[in-house]
Every structure is written in structure tokens, then in C-alpha cells.
Amino acid sequence: MLLTIDIGNTNITLGLFQGETLKNHWRMATNHERMPDEYGIMMSDLLDHAGFNPSDLEGICMASVVPPLTSRVIQACNNYLKAEPLNVDFATKTGIKVLIDDPKAMGADRIVDVVAVKKFYGGPACVVDFGTATTFDAIDATGAYLGGAIAPGIGISAEALVRSTAQLPRVDLQAPPNVIGKNTIHAMQSGLMFGYVSMVEGMVVRFKKLLGSEMKVIATGGLAELVAKQTSVIQITAPWLTLDGLRVIWEMNQ
Numbered sequence: 001m002l003l004t005i006d007i008g009n010t011n012i013t014l015g016l017f018q019g020e021t022l023k024n025h026w027r028m029a030t031n032h033e034r035m036p037d038e039y040g041i042m043m044s045d046l047l048d049h050a051g052f053n054p055s056d057l058e059g060i061c062m063a064s065v066v067p068p069l070t071s072r073v074i075q076a077c078n079n080y081l082k083a084e085p086l087n088v089d090f091a092t093k094t095g096i097k098v099l100i101d102d103p104k105a106m107g108a109d110r111i112v113d114v115v116a117v118k119k120f121y122g123g124p125a126c127v128v129d130f131g132t133a134t135t136f137d138a139i140d141a142t143g144a145y146l147g148g149a150i151a152p153g154i155g156i157s158a159e160a161l162v163r164s165t166a167q168l169p170r171v172d173l174q175a176p177p178n179v180i181g182k183n184t185i186h187a188m189q190s191g192l193m194f195g196y197v198s199m200v201e202g203m204v205v206r207f208k209k210l211l212g213s214e215m216k217v218i219a220t221g222g223l224a225e226l227v228a229k230q231t232s233v234i235q236i237t238a239p240w241l242t243l244d245g246l247r248v249i250w251e252m253n254q
Contacts, residue, residue, distance in 0.1 A: 001016060001017065001018055001023075001052060001056045001057050001058055002016070002017040002057070002058055002059055002060070002061065002247060002250055003015070003016055003017075003043075003047075003057055003059075003060045003061075003081070003083075004016075004017065004060075004061050004062070004243045004246035004247055004250070005060065005061070005062035005063075005064075005073060005077075005085070005246075006062070006063055006064075006109060006112070006242045006243060006246065007030065007062065007063065007064035007065065007066050007069055007070065007073060008030060008065060008066070008109065008131055008132060009030060009065060009066060009131070009132040009133075010029070010030055010131065010132045010155070010222070011027045011028065011029060011030055011131075011222060012027070012028050012029075012030050012069075012073075013025065013026070013027050013240075013242065013243065014026045014027075014028075014043070014046065014243075015240060015243035015246070015247075016047070016050060016052070017243075017247050020247070022240060022243060022244070023050070024046075024050045025240060025243065026046050027222070028042065030066060030069070032066075032068060032069065034072070035072065036072045036073075036075040036076040036079065037076070037079075037080075038076075039072060039073055039076035040075075040076035040077070040079050040080030040081070041080065043076060043077070043080060043081060044080050044081065047081075054080065054081040054082050054083070055082075057081060057083055059083060059085075059086065059250060059254075060077050060081065060083045060084075060085040060086070061085065061086045061088065061246040061247065061249060061250035062074075062077075062085045062086070062087055062088065062246070063087070063088040063108035063109050063111070063112050063242065063246060064087065064108060065107050065108060065109055070087065073085075074087060086249070086250060086253055087108075088108045088111060088112060088246065088249055089108055089111075090103050090104045090106060090111070092111075092249060092253065093249075093252050093253050094111060094114075094115050094249055094252065095115065095118070095143075095252060096111070096114055096115055096118060096143060096144065096145055097142075097143075097144040097145065098111075098144075098145045099144050099145060099146055099147070100145070100146075100147045106145075107135075109129070109131075109242055110129070110135060110137055110145075110148070111145075112242050112245035112246055112249060113127050113129060113137060113220060113241055113242055113245055114127065114137060114139055114143075114145045114245075115245045115248055115249055116238075116241045116242070116244045116245030116248060117139055117218055117241070118139065118143035119244075119245075119248050120238075120244065121216055121218060121236065122141075122143065122216075123139040123140050123141045123142065123143050123144075123211075123216075124138075124139060124140050124141050124211040124212055124214065124215045124216070125138075125139045125211075125215060125216040125217070125218060126138055126139075126203075126204060126207045126208075126211065126215055126216070126217050126218070127139065127218050127219075127220065127241070128200060128203075128204075128217065128218070128219045128220070128221075128224075128234070129219075129220050129221045129224075129241075129242075130153065130154070130219065130220070130221035130222065130223035130224045130226075130227055131153055131221040131222060131223075132153050132155065132156065133150050133151065133152060133153050133156070134150070134151045134152070134153050134154070134200075134221075135148055135149070135150050135151075136148045136149040136150075136151075136203050136207065138207055138210070138211060140211065141212075149203060151199065151203075153223070154173060154192060154193075154196050154223060154227075155173070155223070157192060157196070158170070158171065158173060158188075158192055161188065161192075167184075168184065168188060169184070169185065169188075171185050171188045171189055171192070172189070173189075173192065173193070173223070173226065174189060174193065174226070175189065175193045175194070175229075175230055176189040176190050176193070178190070179194050193227075193230060194230070196227065197227060197230045197231045200227065200231060200233065200234075201231055201233050204217055204233045216235055216236065217233055217234050217235050217236070218234075218235070218236045218237075218238055218241065219234045219236070219237050219238070220237075220238050220239060220240075220241035220242065221239070222239075224237050224238075224239050225237055225239060
């Protein structure tokens with residue numbers, strides 16, 4: 001069994017693989033206050049709930065974009081799961097060329113997503129990761145990473161509306177009945193959902209001008225399925241793409 005861990009700004013996503021099969025997956029809130037013992041107990045409990053023990057693990061592969069938590073989770077894995085994780089960074093063997101100004105600055109999650117897309121879908125491709133931020137990553141026909149774009153995530157945009165206005169309420173992130181809202185809640189949902197979808201569609205058009213009309217569009221992240229329902233430009237929805245990429249990288253480094 002292989003445990004994969006994706007530490008993001010909003011969620012920590014974990015996957016348990018048996019061979020190439022994702023047997024179990026979990027999401028937990030990213031909490032900067034938790035100590036290594038707390039993360040260790042939580043991961044041990046998740047394994048136990050799935051019917052497994054730490055001794056069943058062949059290894060652990062992780063990626064983190066939250067540096068303060070990286071060492072805590074590594075310590076938790078060592079102390080509670082009795083395994084030293086492979087922590088993916090720019091120096092890890094991945095099999096991809098990173099053609100940006102400073103490869104060291106590339107986020108670990110983006111590295112992992114590109115590895116998974118090259119393995120399972122090929123290029124040219126645009127990976128849209130709907131997380132705390134929304135990232136667009138460009139992969140050419142050879143599987144090399146060309147760069148990308150970063151925009152505020154839809155959740156950040158929704159929170160900014162609430163924090164920066166006196167009367168606008170928090171709303172559920174869902175599509176309203178009509179693009180023309182008849183009340184404040186529906187108007188906000190329209191602006192957030194349909195405005196956001198239009199941004200995605202516009203970025204895809206711009207990427208295709210550079211990568212070609214055969215470019216695939218793959219969506220991943222916690223909000224991928226929500227957004228994909230509202231547009232035809234997303235061809236593939238792969239919510240667990242990062243976990244699959246971590247598995248591929250683990251196998252490359254054995």
C-alpha cells in the first residue's frame with residue numbers, strides 16, 4: 001500500500017493506493033495550529049477506519065505548498081506511520097522538463113499535476129486546478145511544462161465580497177436558476193459562478209492560441225466538478241489527479 005498526501009492551503013488530501021488502484025481517499029481541513037501528534041493520530045485513525053495498519057504501508061509520497069506544515073506532517077509520518085515520506089520538490093526525479101525562469105519556484109502540487117497529465121493524457125494540455133487559487137498550467141506536445149497562470153480561487157473571491165462590503169451575505173457556491181439574478185443571493189451566485197466560468201473559458205481560448213486547437217483541458221481540485229458542469233471547454237475532470245501524480249512519482253523514485 002502507498003499513502004499519498006497533498007498538503008494544500010485549504011485542504012489536506014490523502015489517498016491510499018493498492019498498486020495502481022486508489023482504494024480510499026480523504027480530505028481534511030488544513031490547520032496551522034495542529035501539532036505533529038495530532039496529524040499522526042488523524043492519519044492513523046483514517047488507516048484504521050479503512051481496515052489497514054501502518055505496517056501495511058510500502059511507503060508515503062507527499063507534496064506540500066504550506067512550508068510550516070511540511071515538517072510537522074513528515075514528523076507525524078515518522079512517529080506514527082513508521083515511514084519517511086518522499087517529499088516532492090524541484091529536485092525530485094519526475095521525468096518532466098520545467099521550462100520556466102526559476103524551476104525552484106514551481107509549486108510541488110503543480111509539478112505533480114504535470115507528471116500525472118503527461119502520464120495519463122499527454123500533451124499539449126492545459127491543467128486547471130481549482131483550489132484556494134486557480135492555476136492554469138501549460139504542457140506542450142512533448143510533456144514539458146511551459147508555465148502558466150494563477151488567479152484567485154472562487155472561494156477567495158466569494159470571501160472577498162463578504163469582507164469588503166457592508167451588506168452582501170455569504171452564499172453557497174452553486175449555479176443560480178438564471179444568469180440574471182432576481183435577488184441578492186442569486187445575483188452573487190451568478191457573478192461568482194458564471195463570471196468565473198467565463199474567465200476559465202477565456203483563459204482556455206488564450207492557451208489554445210499558443211498550444212494549438214488539439215490542446216486537452218483537464219480540471220482537478222476540490223471545485224473542479226462544480227465548475228465543469230457549467231462549461232464545455234473542460235474535457236476531462238480528474239479530481240484525484242494530484243494523488244495519481246504522487247503515485248507515479250513514487251514509482252519513478254524506487
